[in-house]
Amino acid sequence: MKNKFVAGMIIGIVCTALIFTGVYALSGRMEPQKDNTLQGLEDNRDNRDSKDDEPDSETGNLRNPGAGLIDDKANSIIRLVDNYFLYGVTQEDYQTAIYRALLYACNDPYSCYYTPEEYDAMMESSSGMYCGIGCLVQQDVNTKLISIVRPFSGSPADKAGIQAGDIVYKVDGEDVSGQDINLVVSKMKGEENTKVVITMYRNGEYLDFELKRAFVEAETVTAEKIEEDGHKLGLITVMEFDEVTANQFLARVEEMKDWGAEGLIFDLRDNPGGYVDIVVDMLDPFLPEGLIVYMKDKHGRQEDYNSDADMFEIPMAVIINERSASASEIFAGAMQDYGVAEIVGTQSFGKGIVQSIIPLSDGSAVKMTIADYYTPLGRNIHGVGITPDIIVELPEGVISSNIERAEDTQFTEAIRAVIHQIEK
16 A cells, blocks of 8 residues: 655645645645554654664764753743743643644654544544535745635635635634645534634725634636537646546546547646645656656655556646645646656746655654655656746736636646647
8 A cells, every 4th residue: 555645835725614725735735644654653752773863973963862852941931931921831732833843853844743633523524525615825935825616616715705815814713824825724624514714814904704614625627628620629627636637537537538628738826736646656657657746754765656557548638826835736746757748837846745644652743844745757856846837927917726717727728739739
């Protein structure tokens, strides 16, 4: 069984139920699974070699720099808080703060700690069925602001008038600015028919939306039949790479084949990523036998993901933009390396690292960056992104998640690219 690495930008689909991601992520729609290479990490903590706490003979640094960190200074600070801080702090508050701080020390926006409640909420979110408000959200890795990518059609968010581009400011009166997207998503989730008030920032105004949570199955893939210049083309839009995405994607592809599509366009704009093994399953039918993506950890160990020899050949184009991240870049990068599709749009986000979510014995979990990933030709695109074969900007002021087809210059160019392949 493949390890399930969360390769998405930090994202989430806020459910109708609620899935978050997006960017995702995280950004951030993601059912955590224990990474087998790290299994037993927490349970074996007392079986470490005692030499881990001794200085390395060459560098002089501790082999285990985290040893002995709860010292007299930390205890003194706790006593000061207990004696002088105006409000109460429980032992559980201290413990959770310490666990969060340990991951904060990684200085990595993708590494964090989840309480048992937060972890359970995340597992539910990535299954594709959950209860919440029903929209895709993503978190900016630099500003930490969480914004709406799109509300799901017919969801509580959609019915309430929440729009793409809205910034999530408060949940039930609590300022969530800067919080991890998975934590914010868990606050928006809840029991069916319960209410939650979301405060959004839009065009200089703060808007309060009272929503009633509901169940939803996330539709992560949509398809549209396009007829252009006498040719039949299938447009398949992928919003994230979640547990349900591969089956939805392959079903839409079969629909287009049965309709007689001569070419396919995959729209991955604003897609913040998701599971690596999901994107591998989606790519497999379109690539020749060989590498799809490979990963290397800090010890140089490599894990390969491969396609088989059963390849479906058809003219294709992939549309990406600056918010296409991680698993989206694996998809576009593999297509580009094998030369089986034209990549259209703007430079992608540039997330070439992989996270794994590791459950702990008390029901909590940690998420850590554990590996770099590389395209079939050995490119690591972290901090760089995928450069399209055909660079096309949208008109000024137009955003891809809320665009009229007549203004969509990237879509128009993708159609031209596929028709050119058909007519060659």
